[in-house]
Amino acid sequence: MLQVSRRCREDIVAVVLWSQLFEKALVDHCGAINQGGLRDRLESVRGSVPDDVARNLKYIAGERNRVVHEIDATINDLEKFNKTCLETEKRFKELFPKEESGWGCLLVVLIIIAVVIGIWAATS
Numbered sequence: 001m002l003q004v005s006r007r008c009r010e011d012i013v014a015v016v017l018w019s020q021l022f023e024k025a026l027v028d029h030c031g032a033i034n035q036g037g038l039r040d041r042l043e044s045v046r047g048s049v050p051d052d053v054a055r056n057l058k059y060i061a062g063e064r065n066r067v068v069h070e071i072d073a074t075i076n077d078l079e080k081f082n083k084t085c086l087e088t089e090k091r092f093k094e095l096f097p098k099e100e101s102g103w104g105c106l107l108v109v110l111i112i113i114a115v116v117i118g119i120w121a122a123t124s
Helices: 006-030 038-044 051-069 078-095 103-123
Strands: none
Touching: 006 038, 006 051, 006 078, 006 103, 038 051, 051 078
């Protein structure tokens, strides 16, 4: 049976959950198509998302695809990835300050899932 490292499992969770968060934000706030992945949704609203946000989302999508599809892959630069995700989340909040965004709930879910996976990995 294929064994993957704990770090790999944690990185998969991180990239998938962050990607889902931004996919939802693009649909809810920018009118992106509600199908495909992060790059597809970003492409569907090309021009309506600031360049810095688009660059960050492309980077996040690239890391997500690599980590999910390559065996035992991990995020190349975890500090950069986390910083980029937090910076992008902040930009969405600045761009859509009055809308009910659900960012808090999604962040809590991210944290809970990461903790559960950490506990699972420690007991495996």
